[in-house]
Amino acid sequence: MLNRSILIGRLTRDPELRYTPNGTATASFNLAVDRPFGDKETDFIPVVTWRQTAEACANYLRKGRLCAVEGRIQVRNYENNEGKRVYVTEVIADNVRFLEGRIQEKTEDQIEQTKSDTGYSNYPSSDDDLPF
Known part of the structure; x- marks a missing residue:
């Protein structure tokens, strides 16, 4: 049997x-994942991470950041204050990849400093400057 899920979305x-x-x-967060078919719909999927992965996510991920999550789907349940059974479906992630690099967070001043430090004048300052 197999229980694997791979998601790419934004926090x-x-x-x-x-x-x-x-x-x-x-650490826990929700991932907004667009559906690839039909009307433009988005699923909001709860993700839970543990140990070093949890600390890395808390330190480096922020709202709106793009990431890939690989893990297993888990369904748990509990009884709420009104005595009703509540079911929670979530992805327990064992691998999280940060898909946006630090270059996207650099300011224009930092890019100019990098150009002068490295002597590399073709350093792209935006996605429009990329040759592909």
């Missing part, structure tokens, strides 16, 4: 980092 909020009572890091 809808900053990751929320917490620690279990025994000190294990866990």
